[in-house]
Amino acid sequence: MEDLVLPHTITSYECGADLLLKPECYLLFCQEMAELHASHNKMGYDWVLEHGMIWVEVQGDFELLRRPRWKELVNLRTNTGKASPLQARRFVEMSDARGEIIGRADLMWVLIDIKTRRPMPLKRAELEVPEECAPTVQSAAPELPEEGAQDLGTAYMITSRRDIDFNGHINNSAYLTWALDTLPTAPGTTLRRIHVQYKHESMQGEPLSIRHRGAGKITEHIVCGGEKLRARMLLEWGD
Numbered sequence: 169m170e171d172l173v174l175p176h177t178i179t180s181y182e183c184g185a186d187l188l189l190k191p192e193c194y195l196l197f198c199q200e201m202a203e204l205h206a207s208h209n210k211m212g213y214d215w216v217l218e219h220g221m222i223w224v225e226v227q228g229d230f231e232l233l234r235r236p237r238w239k240e241l242v243n244l245r246t247n248t249g250k251a252s253p254l255q256a257r258r259f260v261e262m263s264d265a266r267g268e269i270i271g272r273a274d275l276m277w278v279l280i281d282i283k284t285r286r287p288m289p290l291k292r293a294e295l296e297v298p299e300e301c302a303p304t305v306q307s308a309a310p311e312l313p314e315e316g317a318q319d320l321g322t323a324y325m326i327t328s329r330r331d332i333d334f335n336g337h338i339n340n341s342a343y344l345t346w347a348l349d350t351l352p353t354a355p356g357t358t359l360r361r362i363h364v365q366y367k368h369e370s371m372q373g374e375p376l377s378i379r380h381r382g383a384g385k386i387t388e389h390i391v392c393g394g395e396k397l398r399a400r401m402l403l404e405w406g407d
Contacts, residue, residue: 172208184305186241192233192344211297221288226276228275230271245260258273323350338369340366374393
């Protein structure tokens with residue numbers, strides 16, 4: 169399966185007040201590249217939906233070595249392979265005009281049977297997914313040390329229409345946006361690493377809580393709806 173490479177010029181609405189790419193937009197880039205590449209290989213949204221399935225991202229490890237500026241041209245590259253009988257692994261790299269990698273992502277996806285809401289083995293779905301996919305994020309995911317971890321507060325919110333994607337539930341990037349919007353104090357000025365595990369989908373109009381904890385340059389963000397865990401994020405910060 170060949171890599172998919174696409175150029176992209178950073179737009180104003182993808183940037184913050186500092187004219188740099190907002191971190192959550194890189195998550196959106198990865199989602200879009202995943203769909204484009206999957207569709208090109210006849211296993212994208214339309215194909216799986218026709219066969220009673222849907223792709224769901226269950227884990228993402230994102231590294232932002234440098235955030236590109238407004239109007240900067242970047243190149244996005246992706247490919248996929250099997251991580252296990254149930255999971256597909258996808259990498260997405262973002263490079264600048266000189267070819268230097270400035271963003272990397274290592275993602276895990278599963279196929280969900282729409283009727284049963286349970287994961288479906290890739291072999292049963294008869295998808296031609298390569299056996300291997302080289303990981304692009306080499307270093308270990310950040311982890312919050314329990315010793316010295318401090319409670320940074322809990323925020324409460326209700327999910328809104330703007331966060332819903334075409335799967336009918338909250339888009340994965342929204343969890344990062346909420347965490348950044350409600351984090352009282354960040355231990356650094358630049359977000360370098362994002363590790364997120366998606367545990368359960370959320371719908372429009374649901375009340376959620378986000379508990380923030382921190383130790384050193386790592387912050388942890390636990391998103392819950394009632395007693396049910398929705399997502400857990402670990403963010404690594406730099407100056």
